[in-house]
Amino acid sequence: MPKPPLEDDLEETNVERAVRPNPWQRLKGWLRAHHLTLMTLPDTPHSIALGSAVGMFFGFTPLFGLKTLLSITVAWLFRSNKIAAVITVTLHDLLLPFVPAMFFWQYRMGMWALYGRVPQRPGFRHVALRDYMEWTTFLTVGRPLLVGSLFFAVPAALIVYFGLRGLLIRSRAKRSGTESPSAPEEP
Numbered sequence: 001m002p003k004p005p006l007e008d009d010l011e012e013t014n015v016e017r018a019v020r021p022n023p024w025q026r027l028k029g030w031l032r033a034h035h036l037t038l039m040t041l042p043d044t045p046h047s048i049a050l051g052s053a054v055g056m057f058f059g060f061t062p063l064f065g066l067k068t069l070l071s072i073t074v075a076w077l078f079r080s081n082k083i084a085a086v087i088t089v090t091l092h093d094l095l096l097p098f099v100p101a102m103f104f105w106q107y108r109m110g111m112w113a114l115y116g117r118v119p120q121r122p123g124f125r126h127v128a129l130r131d132y133m134e135w136t137t138f139l140t141v142g143r144p145l146l147v148g149s150l151f152f153a154v155p156a157a158l159i160v161y162f163g164l165r166g167l168l169i170r171s172r173a174k175r176s177g178t179e180s181p182s183a184p185e186e187p
Contacts (some may be wrong), residue, residue: 022095040172045168045172048168051081052160052164053158054074054078054082055090055091056092056156057153058070058153060149061116062106103145105152107141107144109147112152120161130178
């Protein structure tokens with residue numbers, strides 16, 4: 001028969017629980033660490049921001065398994081920061097709970113862009129899981145999904161590029177002390 005826990009053991013387990021961070025705290029810490037990684041990369045603000053924009057662009061595409069490889073390749077071709085591209089495409093995976101809704105809207109927008117109509121019932125409801133491995137499925141479901149992802153990917157990449165570039169320029173100017181002086185105050 002197991003012995004009942006002692007009061008000291010109970011207090012110790014409660015302290016351990018209080019010290020262990022909850023999932024939101026761990027997520028915030030992970031984001032803070034990667035934010036600092038992006039901010040301290042030894043490269044130009046343009047290169048880091050462009051790498052992050054490339055990563056964000058490929059994060060919205062439905063190319064599972066190829067997102068990271070494509071972001072590294074395109075970042076290399078554009079001579080932007082590959083580490084920033086990988087970090088950003090990985091950060092985009094935090095949106096994983098919203099992927100079904102994103103794919104639904106990407107499909108609808110892709111159908112509208114390709115065929116000028118939005119279907120009442122999405123075509124991917126009628127596709128069995130084994131059919132996703134066939135090329136004909138790519139033409140019926142994948143092409144509208146890929147085209148529709150551009151409606152999300154391009155604006156997100158632009159926002160990330162200009163936002164992060166401005167943030168990096170301002171942050172580095174503050175660190176080096178070369179920030180432009182503000183207007184003198186009037187007496």
